[in-house]
Amino acid sequence: MTFYSEVSEDEQAQYAWFMSGTEEVIGVLKEQITHKELAILQTFLTPYEVQFPVLTDKEKQWHAFLQKETTSLPVTKSSFRFVAFSFKRNQINPTQFKNAICELFAYEVPILWKSEYEGIIVEEIENEEECTSYEQIIDILMSDLYVKIQFLVGPFNHTKSDAHLAHHFIEQASLIIFEHSNKSVMTYIEAVPYYLIYHNDASDRKNVQEMMLQELTDDEELLKMIETFIDQNLNLSETAKVLHLHRNSLQYRIDRLYEKVGIDIRNFHHAIALYLSGLVKR
Amino acid sequence: MAGLTLKGIKKVYDKDVVVVKDFNLEIRDKEFLVLVGPSGCGKSTTLRMIAGLEEITEGDLYIGEKRVNDVAPKDRDIAMVFQNYALYPHMNVYDNMAFGLKLRKFKKDEIKTRVDNAAKILGLEEMLDRKPKALSGGQRQRVALGRAIVRDAEVFLMDEPLSNLDAKLRVQMRAEIQKLHSRLQTTTVYVTHDQTEAMTMATRLVVMKDGIIQQVGEPKEVYEFPNNVFVGGFIGSPAMNFFNGHLQDGKFIVGDKSFTVPEGKYKALKDQGYDGKDIIMGIRPEDIHDEPLVIESSPETTIGAPIEVAELMGAEIILYSKIDQQDFVARVDSRFNIEAGQTVQLAFNLSKAHFFDATTEERIK
Numbered sequence: 001m002t003f004y005s006e007v008s009e010d011e012q013a014q015y016a017w018f019m020s021g022t023e024e025v026i027g028v029l030k031e032q033i034t035h036k037e038l039a040i041l042q043t044f045l046t047p048y049e050v051q052f053p054v055l056t057d058k059e060k061q062w063h064a065f066l067q068k069e070t071t072s073l074p075v076t077k078s079s080f081r082f083v084a085f086s087f088k089r090n091q092i093n094p095t096q097f098k099n100a101i102c103e104l105f106a107y108e109v110p111i112l113w114k115s116e117y118e119g120i121i122v123e124e125i126e127n128e129e130e131c132t133s134y135e136q137i138i139d140i141l142m143s144d145l146y147v148k149i150q151f152l153v154g155p156f157n158h159t160k161s162d163a164h165l166a167h168h169f170i171e172q173a174s175l176i177i178f179e180h181s182n183k184s185v186m187t188y189i190e191a192v193p194y195y196l197i198y199h200n201d202a203s204d205r206k207n208v209q210e211m212m213l214q215e216l217t218d219d220e221e222l223l224k225m226i227e228t229f230i231d232q233n234l235n236l237s238e239t240a241k242v243l244h245l246h247r248n249s250l251q252y253r254i255d256r257l258y259e260k261v262g263i264d265i266r267n268f269h270h271a272i273a274l275y276l277s278g279l280v281k282r
Numbered sequence: 283m284a285g286l287t288l289k290g291i292k293k294v295y296d297k298d299v300v301v302v303k304d305f306n307l308e309i310r311d312k313e314f315l316v317l318v319g320p321s322g323c324g325k326s327t328t329l330r331m332i333a334g335l336e337e338i339t340e341g342d343l344y345i346g347e348k349r350v351n352d353v354a355p356k357d358r359d360i361a362m363v364f365q366n367y368a369l370y371p372h373m374n375v376y377d378n379m380a381f382g383l384k385l386r387k388f389k390k391d392e393i394k395t396r397v398d399n400a401a402k403i404l405g406l407e408e409m410l411d412r413k414p415k416a417l418s419g420g421q422r423q424r425v426a427l428g429r430a431i432v433r434d435a436e437v438f439l440m441d442e443p444l445s446n447l448d449a450k451l452r453v454q455m456r457a458e459i460q461k462l463h464s465r466l467q468t469t470t471v472y473v474t475h476d477q478t479e480a481m482t483m484a485t486r487l488v489v490m491k492d493g494i495i496q497q498v499g500e501p502k503e504v505y506e507f508p509n510n511v512f513v514g515g516f517i518g519s520p521a522m523n524f525f526n527g528h529l530q531d532g533k534f535i536v537g538d539k540s541f542t543v544p545e546g547k548y549k550a551l552k553d554q555g556y557d558g559k560d561i562i563m564g565i566r567p568e569d570i571h572d573e574p575l576v577i578e579s580s581p582e583t584t585i586g587a588p589i590e591v592a593e594l595m596g597a598e599i600i601l602y603s604k605i606d607q608q609d610f611v612a613r614v615d616s617r618f619n620i621e622a623g624q625t626v627q628l629a630f631n632l633s634k635a636h637f638f639d640a641t642t643e644e645r646i647k
Contacts, residue, residue: 017399022395091354096385103381139364141427144382146356148335182295242321242363 004095012093018045025054050111053095059110063123065160066112066167073160074110077124082167083134084174085154088117091147100144104137118178120170124155134185149187150178169195180279193276209213210246216261223278225253229265230275236266284346284359284436284469285311286332291341292491293327300447301327302493305341310485312467314460318480319490319516325473326441328490332471334358345437356386358437361430365442367423370416375401376410379428384537400431404458404466421452427462438470444479455484477517481505489513507636511643514564514636520600523570523610525563526640529556534563534632538607542582544633551637551646561646562638568601569634570612572620576629584629587612592620601626 004025006016015027016038025048026043048054055063087097094116101109101121113119123132134151141149154170157163167190173191176198183190216222225243229250232238235252240247255260258264265271291305301466302324302477309315316327330336332343334355341443350358366469369378379397388396401407404424414422423443430438443459444452460483463470474480480487481501486624489496489504489512497509501517506512527536532548541563551557571577577584587603601612612628620626637646 091356099385100381103373133368135624136366136368139366140368140370142335143362143364143426144385146334146354146362148330180296224322244320244512 017048018042019048019054020045023106032034047179052100052116053111055153056108056110057114058108064111065163065256071160073163075124077126079127079156079158080122080124080163081155082170083121083123084118084154084170084178085149086147086174086178087145087147089117092145097141098147100141104140105132118169118174120174137204138184149184150181152177152188152191153185153187193279197276197279216257222253222257225250226257226265226274227256227278228279230271233265234268285309285313286437286469286471287342287344288328288332289342289344291328291331291343292325292339293331293336294339300493301366303330304494305493307488307495307498309469309471311469312471314463314470314483314485316472316474316480316484317490318474318477318484318487319496320477322492323490324493325475327510328502329439329441329471329473332437333362335361354608359435360437360439361433361435363426363430363438363440363443365445367419367426367443367446369422369425371414374411374413375406375417375425375428378414378425381434382429382470383432396432396434397428400428403431403462404428419447420455423447423451424453424458427459431462431466436469438468440470440472443472444474445476449592459483475532478519481517489516489517496545507645508564511562511638513562514638514645518566520567520611520613522564522566523639525565525605525608525610526618527561527563529559529561531557534637536563536608539585539605541630541632547635547637549631554646556637556646560640562640562643563635564638565610565630565632565635567611567613567632570610570614571629571631572601572612572618572626573613573629576631577627580629581630583632584627586625587628588625589620589622590596592622592624601628603628 002015004012004017004027007027012027014029014031016030016033017025017027018041030038033041058074061070061072064070065072065074094113098111102112105123110122111119112122125131132150134153138149138151152170152174154166157166169188173195174187177186177191177194180194180198225239228242229236229239232242234248237247240250243250254265263270263274265274286307286309287311288305288307291302292300293302294300305324305401317328319325327336332336334350334353338351345358370381376397379400380393383393383396394601398407401410401551404427406421406424406428409417409421411578414425423477424441437584440459441460444455445504447455456479471482484501486498486500487504488498488621497504497513499507504513505517508517508522511524515524525534525536527534529543529548529551531536532543534543534546551561585605587601587605589601589603591599591602594616598613599616599618601614603610612615638644639646
């Protein structure tokens with residue numbers, strides 16, 4: 001018999017795992033027990049699915065709260081946020097992911113697993129504390145865990161109603177954004193257009209695309225310019241730098257776009273409409 | 283150690299966005315290969331495909347003799363260093379370097395040997411007990427390198443590892459990474475958008491644009507013989523000057539100025555049918571001279587140039603001027619005091635100039 005933490009990832013499949021009365025995960029080598037002995041163990045102990053770490057008290061409280069079994073918000077700090085994550089299936093053990101996350105935060109961060117490769121982190125923070133930068137931690141995680149990870153970072157919340165709303169949004173939006181965006185870290189703000197677009201009727205979406213892009217639909221160079229201009233926060237000089245164009249050449253192309261389809265991407269409302277239609281095209 | 287082979291690698295996102303096209307490259311064992319290009323050119327995507335963090339849409343990737351397209355990143359025997367040198371804030375330097383090995387259930391003794399060895403290589407022996415907060419940016423980046431070294435991997439993959447450091451530290455770390463490479467001799471693929479970093483660090487560099495390799499070669503070779511206008515303009519600082527002009531009877535004509543093309547170059551251009559046609563001339567700023575001796579000996583390539591801006595850099599002055607509304611930059615010795623507003627005689631050394639096809643922008647060889 002051995003403890004779960006003492007067995008390497010590669011050897012885990014050789015064991016039958018059980019949860020003990022003291023909530024410790026223990027394993028017995030499958031080759032050392034008969035079917036009959038296994039059945040007896042399963043009667044007296046709770047079989048344990050290897051894929052997930054043992055639920056902490058806090059995680060149990062969060063599950064109960066989100067399923068509305070209790071109204072008590074299980075937070076100890078002044079605000080909290082939900083951060084959805086996803087990594088490639090069958091490449092790392094969820095326990096390794098959890099260990100790395102807990103080491104980054106230096107406390108047992110609740111993780112609400114949806115499957116063995118996706119779930120939601122609940123991060124708590126005091127007002128005066130410095131916010132975690134997921135752009136920074138994703139690199140350290142990927143270099144240790146050797147797996148592509150994506151995060152969708154939710155807003156900070158303070159109340160029970162906030163919690164239910166934010167959790168629902170992050171859960172739903174993560175389904176869409178992890179499928180349609182290749183970015184490693186996204187915020188809930190970036191997810192909003194995706195959320196809106198993918199909750200619309202398909203034929204409506206097609207109409208928007210055609211209406212907005214007209215003959216530009218296939219002009220890759222122009223589309224790249226638009227995308228870069230929006231990525232660079234509508235900054236002409238920065239866009240010119242990124243595209244290796246002279247500022248005047250870029251200005252000329254933007255003027256031509258206006259002449260062609262009447263869209264002035266220096267105008268925020270025009271830019272956001274183009275941005276959304278670009279997403280629809282993708 | 284091992285070399286890498288990329289055969290016909292292609293990456294497509296969202297069904298139709300092609301970010302890397304037909305990428306073919308042999309990366310030699312122990313080589314320090316730099317992928318360089320502007321943002322969005324596909325260099326990081328290529329690195330991530332090598333790492334296994336992005337799937338390869340088409341083509342084959344080999345590490346050594348083994349095809350690794352379907353091998354999980356953790357089994358590829360690679361170590362990665364990223365742009366963000368963030369560390370586990372609550373662990374000391376030793377534990378930060380050891381953590382990846384602990385996750386992989388290495389034995390304690392083995393972890394200690396590897397971490398101590400990496401700390402020695404990087405001069406971090408005295409800092410093993412320190413927490414990241416007590417380290418400078420450069421020291422943190424060294425710990426990040428240490429986290430890769432302890433892996434004892436066949437290949438190092440570095441994605442803009444110096445981008446978050448200030449300019450002075452970047453220069454210092456550049457040298458440290460080079461020393462590290464000459465000591466460990468690990469095959470390294472290094473991604474940067476900074477052409478100076480690429481030029482100074484690479485054994486060979488690969489210039490990329492829009493997902494396509496523009497040129498592969500040793501830094502000096504790429505600098506002196508750029509394949510096309512893009513490479514000429516991207517590699518070198520200040521960038522190569524380009525003039526759109528016309529080749530006529532042995533002269534390159536820009537507006538009302540004309541330059542006599544050296545005989546050998548003109549013959550090559552003429553033989554390829556460029557006489558009487560529009561072409562692009564590229565010339566490096568250091569190949570434009572203001573020394574009286576050069577000017578006297580080459581009146582047929584000398585012009586009077588009105589100086590718009592003169593930047594004194596110490597040993598040299600960068601002069602900004604125009605020919606026929608086309609900007610150019612000259613880098614001259616600062617012995618002569620030149621100021622904006624003056625008109626200065628400048629001699630263009632056309633034996634060092636390159637000519638490019640006006641349509642394809644490829645260098646005419």
